[in-house]
Amino acid sequence: MIWEFEPVVWLQSVPALALPMALLSALGSPAVYLGLVAVLAWWRERPFALALAVLFAASAIVNDIAKLLVHAPRPYWVSADVVPLELQDSFGFPSAHAQLALSIWGLVALRFRRPWAAAAAGALVVAIGISRVALGVHYPVDVLGGWLIGAALLAAFVLAGPAAFRAAGRMTSRGRVLAGAALSLAAVGAAAAVAAVLGPWTPDPSWTGLVTGLDPVSIEYTLVAAGFALGLVIGHELDRGCRAFRSRAAGLAGTLLGLAVMAAIWFGVGAALPGGSVAAGLAVYLAAAAVGAWVMAGAPALFCRLGLYNGAGPEHS
Numbered sequence: 374m375i376w377e378f379e380p381v382v383w384l385q386s387v388p389a390l391a392l393p394m395a396l397l398s399a400l401g402s403p404a405v406y407l408g409l410v411a412v413l414a415w416w417r418e419r420p421f422a423l424a425l426a427v428l429f430a431a432s433a434i435v436n437d438i439a440k441l442l443v444h445a446p447r448p449y450w451v452s453a454d455v456v457p458l459e460l461q462d463s464f465g466f467p468s469a470h471a472q473l474a475l476s477i478w479g480l481v482a483l484r485f486r487r488p489w490a491a492a493a494a495g496a497l498v499v500a501i502g503i504s505r506v507a508l509g510v511h512y513p514v515d516v517l518g519g520w521l522i523g524a525a526l527l528a529a530f531v532l533a534g535p536a537a538f539r540a541a542g543r544m545t546s547r548g549r550v551l552a553g554a555a556l557s558l559a560a561v562g563a564a565a566a567v568a569a570v571l572g573p574w575t576p577d578p579s580w581t582g583l584v585t586g587l588d589p590v591s592i593e594y595t596l597v598a599a600g601f602a603l604g605l606v607i608g609h610e611l612d613r614g615c616r617a618f619r620s621r622a623a624g625l626a627g628t629l630l631g632l633a634v635m636a637a638i639w640f641g642v643g644a645a646l647p648g649g650s651v652a653a654g655l656a657v658y659l660a661a662a663a664v665g666a667w668v669m670a671g672a673p674a675l676f677c678r679l680g681l682y683n684g685a686g687p688e689h690s
Contacts, residue, residue: 377512381448381455384507394507401470401501411668426605428530432476433598434560440464441567449509453581458508464589468511471519474501476527546610553606557599564595600658604665611670616682627681631672638663
């Protein structure tokens with residue numbers, strides 16, 4: 374329908390918006406949330422980092438499955454009047470950026486419990502949503518759907534999360550790892566089953582937009598989220614406990630080093646495995662798991678060895 378395209382075309386009619394919209398959109402990317410979890414974990418916010426990671430994983434997996442079930446097109450696929458300022462292979466509804474932004478930044482706002490935090494989080498959520506429309510990759514309804522699902526997941530997490538974490542705390546270390554592995558693989562299996570049922574997909578012949586080379590039947594978000602969550606669980610059980618940086622300078626050096634190693638792991642694992650759809654999926658899953666283990670165990674151990682941390686702190690909390 375024409376009304377669906379009007380907001381997209383209107384926002385794109387202002388060329389000066391292109392760069393700020395791209396920057397705002399980048400703030401809602403999965404890489405930012407993985408980095409946020411890492412920084413929080415290294416700066417004595419380990420329990421909250423774990424909570425944030427669980428919500429991120431749940432939201433990403435739900436989004437992947439919802440996209441496959443609805444399999445809605447993106448604006449620039451349908452109409453040549455929409456300029457794709459960003460290219461995306463996955464389906465459009467619901468917007469992952471909008472969904473993750475509301476759930477993740479909403480939880481951050483709840484963590485601080487200050488009016489300024491709520492205002493900042495709200496403004497960021499709205500800005501990220503608008504940016505997805507301006508870039509031509511989402512209709513407004515995709516963003517609204519993402520916000521609604523994100524709000525529902527955030528509410529469910531706030532209500533059920535504490536009990537789930539208490540239950541995990543009563544388990545043995547081995548039990549937590551086995552449970553994490555089971556949930557991780559179950560999520561991948563569920564998303565893969567939905568993708569298999571969807572079967573071959575072809576674009577509508579009436580579409581006039583850019584559809585060359587599209588392969589939207591993907592579970593990449595699920596592989597990243599499920600792998601990262603499993604790596605965090607394993608790393609959490611291997612680590613000796615939380616520590617504190619010796620100084621702000623040590624903290625800055627450690628954070629930059631830790632993030633650099635995260636990037637090296639992410640790209641290195643993928644490059645080491647052979648090509649092909651199954652191998653590519655395995656590479657994504659293993660790289661995400663390795664990053665999670667690095668965040669919770671590898672980086673703290675290195676910081677301690679390099680003298681960036683004061684020393685061993687309390688055991689797992």
